[in-house]
Amino acid sequence: MRLQLTLLVVLTRVLHADPSGEPGANVSLHVYADDDHVTVVSPSASIRADVTPRLSMSADTTVDVVSAASVDVLTSASPHTVNEQRIELGLASTYRTQRATWWTLGVRGSHEHDYDALRLRASAKTELAQRNTTLQIDYVFGHDGVTSMMDRSFHRERTSHELMLGTSQLLSRRGIVDVVVDLTRADGYHASPYRQVVVDVPASPLPMRLDEATPSLRTSIAIAVRMRYSLTPRWTTSAAYRFYDDTWSMLSHTVETEFHRTIGSWLVGVTLRGSARAPQRSTRPATPVSLAIALAIVRSRRCAASTVR
Amino acid sequence: MAPASSSKVSTHTAFLVLLVLLLVTGCVRVAAHQRGRLAAPAMQAPIWPALFSATDHVFVVREGTGGATTAGGGGCGCN
Numbered sequence: 001m002r003l004q005l006t007l008l009v010v011l012t013r014v015l016h017a018d019p020s021g022e023p024g025a026n027v028s029l030h031v032y033a034d035d036d037h038v039t040v041v042s043p044s045a046s047i048r049a050d051v052t053p054r055l056s057m058s059a060d061t062t063v064d065v066v067s068a069a070s071v072d073v074l075t076s077a078s079p080h081t082v083n084e085q086r087i088e089l090g091l092a093s094t095y096r097t098q099r100a101t102w103w104t105l106g107v108r109g110s111h112e113h114d115y116d117a118l119r120l121r122a123s124a125k126t127e128l129a130q131r132n133t134t135l136q137i138d139y140v141f142g143h144d145g146v147t148s149m150m151d152r153s154f155h156r157e158r159t160s161h162e163l164m165l166g167t168s169q170l171l172s173r174r175g176i177v178d179v180v181v182d183l184t185r186a187d188g189y190h191a192s193p194y195r196q197v198v199v200d201v202p203a204s205p206l207p208m209r210l211d212e213a214t215p216s217l218r219t220s221i222a223i224a225v226r227m228r229y230s231l232t233p234r235w236t237t238s239a240a241y242r243f244y245d246d247t248w249s250m251l252s253h254t255v256e257t258e259f260h261r262t263i264g265s266w267l268v269g270v271t272l273r274g275s276a277r278a279p280q281r282s283t284r285p286a287t288p289v290s291l292a293i294a295l296a297i298v299r300s301r302r303c304a305a306s307t308v309r
Numbered sequence: 310m311a312p313a314s315s316s317k318v319s320t321h322t323a324f325l326v327l328l329v330l331l332l333v334t335g336c337v338r339v340a341a342h343q344r345g346r347l348a349a350p351a352m353q354a355p356i357w358p359a360l361f362s363a364t365d366h367v368f369v370v371r372e373g374t375g376g377a378t379t380a381g382g383g384g385c386g387c388n
Contacts, residue, residue, distance in 0.1 A: 030363040038371070042363050062363070132338055162376070168354070170339045174346050178354060182376035222376030228354065230346035244374045252374045260351040267350055275372060290372065294364060 005033050005293055023048045023056065034290075038068040054096045062088045086112045092121070101126040114193075116145040138164040142186075148193035158188030174230040182222040190214045220246035234262045252277040269296040 025047045032040040046060030064086040092106035104123040110116070125136040142160035166180040191212040199208045226240035242254040253276050260269040271294035339347070346352065369375035 032364065032367050034371070040363075040367055044363070064366075130338060131341070164376070169337070170344075170347065171337055173339055173343045176347065176352065176354075180378070182378075184376055220374075220376060222374070224378065226354070228352055230349065230352055233346065233349075236349065236351040242378075244376065246374075250374060252372070254374075262349070262351060269351070275368075275374075277372060277374065292364075292368075 023050050036068075039066070041065045056094050056096075058090075058092045058094075060090045064088070084112060086110055086115075099126070100131060114147045114149050118143045132170045134166075134168040136164075136166040136168075138162070138166075140164075144188070146189055146193065151193070154193055156189030156193075158186055158190065160184060160186035171227075176228045178224070178226040178228070180222075180224045180226075182224075183220070184222075185217070185219045187217050190216070190218060215248065218246055218248055220244065220250075236260045250277065266297065270294070271296070 025045070027045045028043070030040075030042040030044065032038070032042070042062055042064045044060065044062035046058065048056060048058040050056045066082070066084050066086065068082050088108065088110040090106065090108040092104055094102050094104045096102050102123075102125045104121070104125075106119075106121040106123070108119040108121070120141045121138060123136065123138040125134065127134050140160075140162040142158075142162070144158040144160075146154075146156045146158070148154040162182065162184045164180060164182045166178065168176055168178045170176055191214045193211070195212040196209045197212065199210055201208050222242060222244045224240060224242040226238060228236065228238040230236050237260070238256075238258045240254075240256045242252075242256075244250070244252040244254070254273065255275075256271060256273040258269055258271045260267060271292070273292040273294070274290070275292075276289050365375065365378050
């Protein structure tokens, strides 16, 4: 079982990803660590501004500083340690129509010394039934470029198409349920250029090292159901379940529960997450079960004003 | 190599779950003045956008599975 710990500290106000959120700026620090000796420190900043009453723009940037064992540590027990950085930039524009409908176009890119990723996103969201029901559809086109530090001539690509359908429904004055269905098709290079498998060959005195090989096409479906509930004016909770299945015979079940407490202008939360996976034919050396704990502390101007009784 | 029957079952299950939830919950009406609790920051989705995006990326890389992590909203009446 893999144990994971995540800590988030948001140094400024809350900035919701929801297109109906408030304009403002946000600086945060996110730290991830697990018992595989992987540590990720991610400072990030984002800003959102209303260009016109109906048109808003947002931008964000994140830098991941990763310290980990070598990617082949599980297959070759390599003692090497990897230290690398990833920088990500995102831009999005949202237009709101009169009838509570939001149209969003966005672009997101990230760069590492051996990996580049680009995502183009189009999204539509509307509220129906006197704003009791929210429907959302997202399409994301992705293009990834993979290179290797060990072989400068190595270059592989992968393209992906992701369609996400989501609905949120108010259940009562205190509860909301979300249902999300996600279909993804990715075609191209999925393996790691650094990961190899050592095979003993009877006729040879030295073992043979084979590069990781995976099917080029991977299609997946993920279905998530989440319930959000206000226990008291200051305490809220949520519970979620996600089912995942793909054509590599990877099946996973993920459950997550959160508790949040408003203390003055601060929002404090704890998240417990468990995931069980059953890779039947995947070459990825996955841990079957993982348990994650996340702590978050956010200062929000809206918290004190929103504790309505 | 694709487990076609498994994917078909998953797809059918997904749309069945979606349909049933819409039918079951579609009759509920919460008026705008009754949504004070729903407008609280802790009731928004994702509640922690910065934590959500950072952890989602880590989990996708570490676990090899992902998707269906963003939520729609909730018509909280906060704008």
